[in-house]
Amino acid sequence: MPDLRQKVRSLKGRHDHEAINAVPAKESECSLCHLSKTVWGTIARSGGEASAKVPNAGNMFDEMCQLYPCLTDEVTHIVDEPAVLERLLLDFDGTKARALDSKIVNLRKELTEAIMESFYLLLEYLHTS
Numbered sequence: 001m002p003d004l005r006q007k008v009r010s011l012k013g014r015h016d017h018e019a020i021n022a023v024p025a026k027e028s029e030c031s032l033c034h035l036s037k038t039v040w041g042t043i044a045r046s047g048g049e050a051s052a053k054v055p056n057a058g059n060m061f062d063e064m065c066q067l068y069p070c071l072t073d074e075v076t077h078i079v080d081e082p083a084v085l086e087r088l089l090l091d092f093d094g095t096k097a098r099a100l101d102s103k104i105v106n107l108r109k110e111l112t113e114a115i116m117e118s119f120y121l122l123l124e125y126l127h128t129s
Contacts, residue, residue, distance in 0.1 A: 064089045068101040070108065 065072045072089065079085045092100070 061086045061089060064092075064097065068097045070104040071097055071101040074104055 068089075071092075075085060075088055079088060089097075
């Protein structure tokens with residue numbers, strides 16, 4: 001039983017440290033961070049308030065993925081490691097993420113239109129040959 005208390009105290013200390021600093025880079029520590037947030041929330045013990053140093057404390061990773069799906073999809077193609085992906089997405093503020101997501105949507109539309117136009121030109125060429 002004392003080992004369990006010591007382990008919980010250690011995890012709580014790590015949680016308080018991460019709530020003040022930032023989301024960890026390693027994937028295993030990132031999953032511990034999520035579990036700690038589930039258990040203890042996003043408030044550090046010493047401060048009593050949510051830390052201002054936590055990037056986008058109101059925008060959790062899942063919320064960012066839902067709000068900006070195109071941005072998340074494109075960043076996923078670039079970054080392989082989930083912990084790095086989470087850290088990158090949480091670094092964007094809402095206006096920047098919204099602007100990038102909108103640009104990606106517009107670029108995808110333009111790309112789709114260009115592909116369709118080239119397809120129709122190819123069909124026209126094959127039909128006239």
